Amino acid sequence: MALANNLTAILNLLALLCSIPITASGIWLASKPDNECVNLLRWPVVVLGVLILLVSACGFIGAYQYKETLLAVYLCCMAILIGLLLVVLIFAFVVTRPDGSYQVPGRGYKEYRLEGFSNWLRENVVDSKNWGKIRACLADTNVCPKLSQQFITADQFFSSSSVTPLQSGCCKPPTACGYSFVNPTLWQNPTNMAADADCYLWNNEQSQLCYNCNSCKAGLLGNLRKDWRKSNLILIITVVVLICVYVIACSAFRNAQTEDLFRKYKQGWV
Numbered sequence: 001m002a003l004a005n006n007l008t009a010i011l012n013l014l015a016l017l018c019s020i021p022i023t024a025s026g027i028w029l030a031s032k033p034d035n036e037c038v039n040l041l042r043w044p045v046v047v048l049g050v051l052i053l054l055v056s057a058c059g060f061i062g063a064y065q066y067k068e069t070l071l072a073v074y075l076c077c078m079a080i081l082i083g084l085l086l087v088v089l090i091f092a093f094v095v096t097r098p099d100g101s102y103q104v105p106g107r108g109y110k111e112y113r114l115e116g117f118s119n120w121l122r123e124n125v126v127d128s129k130n131w132g133k134i135r136a137c138l139a140d141t142n143v144c145p146k147l148s149q150q151f152i153t154a155d156q157f158f159s160s161s162s163v164t165p166l167q168s169g170c171c172k173p174p175t176a177c178g179y180s181f182v183n184p185t186l187w188q189n190p191t192n193m194a195a196d197a198d199c200y201l202w203n204n205e206q207s208q209l210c211y212n213c214n215s216c217k218a219g220l221l222g223n224l225r226k227d228w229r230k231s232n233l234i235l236i237i238t239v240v241v242l243i244c245v246y247v248i249a250c251s252a253f254r255n256a257q258t259e260d261l262f263r264k265y266k267q268g269w270v
Helices: 002-031 044-064 068-095 119-124 128-139 145-150 154-159 165-170 214-266
Strands: 101-103 110-112 180-183 186-188
Touching (some): 002 044, 044 214, 068 214, 119 214
Antiparallel strands (some): 101 110
């Protein structure tokens, strides 16, 4: 029984350590400029990571002090949390699967179409009800101003692959409009305004730019998709480790219960 409890305590310590990359991944997501403006998606992963940390700590204490009730509660709660984490992973994978990007000839960066992203993201993140607040939030960030610090000439800007989806969609007009480059956030003399409805929405006022454009909404979704895909890789590895730890912990707990039952039987308690 003591050996099984020690094994369970070690496994719970490992599960506790697994909560660190989950929480760190959630904090990283929440700290990104695009996620700062989208409250809906900021904290679910952080909350799950903290809950796994707390539950794992309870399991570790329960195993270390031989408290079977606390261990049973731990196993039940951890199963629920792993299930929730799997739901979040599957949901994030499904809604971020469609990619609205397309390559522009002569450009190192991509541009984005709103129609290319999932219905859920379009309806729940960048719908007209939410966009006013998101737009104001984006205008207050340094996402667009820092482009003018990074790039001076048109060749530098057009050849860069480091322009983010958000910058591509919000900080400049669509390439199809035919605007002439002055600097990354200042464009003039369009030649094909009919190419895209966003051509009419572009404004050189730094607080306006293309924040009202569909391309900006698409760029925001492109950034969210990119960030969540990176985070999902870490979460998948962590979930696999957590599931393995949980299965071994369940087996150790069950074997300990069986050994305890046989020991009591031999002593005439049953």
